Amino acid sequence: MASSFLKPEVVQFVLDSLAFMQNENRLVLYSYVIMENHLHLVVSSGSLSKELGDFKSFTARQIIDFYTKNNAKPILEALSTGRQSHKKDREYQFWQEGSHPQQIQTREMMTQKIEYIHFNPCAGICLRSMSLEVLQRT
Numbered sequence: 001m002a003s004s005f006l007k008p009e010v011v012q013f014v015l016d017s018l019a020f021m022q023n024e025n026r027l028v029l030y031s032y033v034i035m036e037n038h039l040h041l042v043v044s045s046g047s048l049s050k051e052l053g054d055f056k057s058f059t060a061r062q063i064i065d066f067y068t069k070n071n072a073k074p075i076l077e078a079l080s081t082g083r084q085s086h087k088k089d090r091e092y093q094f095w096q097e098g099s100h101p102q103q104i105q106t107r108e109m110m111t112q113k114i115e116y117i118h119f120n121p122c123a124g125i126c127l128r129s130m131s132l133e134v135l136q137r138t
Contacts, residue, residue: 004063004075004094005036013062014039017055026051031114038096040117042104052099060094 005011011034018041021027031042045051067075079092104110 004079005034005039007066009066010063013059013066017059017062021051021055027055030110031117033117042110042113042117044104048101049099052101056095060092063094064092 005014014034018027018029018032022029026045028044029041030044031040033040043052064076064079067079076092079094102113104113
């Protein structure tokens with residue numbers, strides 16, 4: 001995917017959506033890192049697949065509408081090229097299909113995941129990150 005998150009407005013769509021989902025008790029957000037073309041999350045939810053699907057659907061619509069309104073042809077072309085061929089109901093695809101959830105079973109595993117997403121990817125362009133002090137509460 002192109003450098004989709006370089007616009008502050010696009011990052012804000014993601015942050016606002018995460019805040020909404022937290023405020024509505026749909027997700028517990030422990031940590032995140034937004035990179036120039038993807039993001040990492042450490043979250044929990046009673047129905048994680050559904051909530052991540054809703055998050056991806058809502059933010060994709062906002063972001064595609066933003067790029068369309070601003071006539072960002074190179075990004076829109078990349079989003080069109082990246083669309084899966086079986087997705088006949090849309091012109092663009094913002095998020096990669098699926099996710100890579102891993103059940104975090106121990107405090108040590110939580111620490112490892114949070115450290116990974118904050119230190120490993122930030123060797124590139126790290127636009128925004130956050131981590132809660134949840135480990136001190138466990």
